[in-house]
Amino acid sequence: MPTPRTLRTRARILDAALDLFERQGYDATTVNQIADAAGITPMTFFRHFPTKDAVLVTDPYDPLIAEAVGAQPAGLPPLERVRLGLLAALGDITPTEDSTAKRRVALVAQSPSLRAAAAVGTDATQQAIVARLVADGVDRLDAAIAAAACLAATTAALLAWGTAPDDLAVLVRRALAQLAPAGATP
């Protein structure tokens, strides 16, 4: 239960940061500048976001995705289970996007250092999926390969979405379709 005050400052930090990042670039913007623009102290910035890149990169979807993957038929090959699981989870995530999502993704798409930060989040998602599949008796390496490939394809679509007018769900479906077994409908 975050107090109203917390939400206000958090929103001011996010606004200031997004504005500065878009105007002068992520790397050229310091936390001090963001804090000044938001009318706070650098210290306070770090109380709301653990790192500078956390303003742009957040993933609260790991459990949801892992569960969706686990819900797919256990008889399927790992790659298919992950692929179908991601497609299923897509429906739950897409409508939730807040209004800053696209701006954030566009910024991440531009800076390699930010993509690396985003990779840490993807990595966590991958571990969650692997853990779920291993619990079902899937070989650990096979699970890691399937999860890594599907998440990488999804990420590629996500980054393209940041700088394109298309619908996110369409791009992700197109990405995962490329990993489908030859001649499959979904």
Added chain:
Amino acid sequence: MPTPRTLRTRARILDAALDLFERQGYDATTVNQIADAAGITPMTFFRHFPTKDAVLVTDPYDPLIAEAVGAQPAGLPPLERVRLGLLAALGDITPTEDSTAKRRVALVAQSPSLRAAAAVGTDATQQAIVARLVADGVDRLDAAIAAAACLAATTAALLAWGTAPDDLAVLVRRALAQLAPAGATP
């Protein structure tokens, strides 16, 4: 043409760093400690390695891989071209591994922050592949998806190799086989 002295110090830094990383962990080791152990100044460390993680993460293979991908039949779907290209490049890379390769990979496999650093390198490789495919008329998003998926699968195999007794080439072939169209031999 690196002077002999340069090679010596470089080797001493690498030895000291690997030793410290393995004994007390990557994050817990400072550049100062590495410099002391190597009998040099922190400044000199950065003259040989641009960043702390560069001791462990290096990729001089981008052009080689991009070329191998481009050499595959242009009629194939992008995913197949990248997949076969990586398999072809594998033969050229594997014999070149130096003796510290496995120790370095094992360390990278342990720390999420290091995996992120490695992701920057993978990202560059992906861009190289995409550029090559786009030059052949392939759609940019399709190319990015194919490259991202294949490289992610390969990376998963590489990280597994760090902590397993298996042969690297075997693991990579197994990884890429999962992305093959249903019922293909290679």
Added chain:
DNA sequence: CCCGTAACGTTAGTCGCTAACATTTGGTGT
């Protein structure tokens, strides 16, 4: 309208990394 508590500020410090300039070292050619 008061009061407790959450939110914020202050200070001081570590670590990764960089720039500009001075200094040493080592291999080369005589």
Added chain:
DNA sequence: ACACCAAATGTTAGCGACTAACGTTACGGG
């Protein structure tokens, strides 16, 4: 063997991300 010049290293000073401990403000519920 010796002197020389360039390459390699050291010195100092500094920035930016991030953390810890502790004191201070101000907001919102009663």
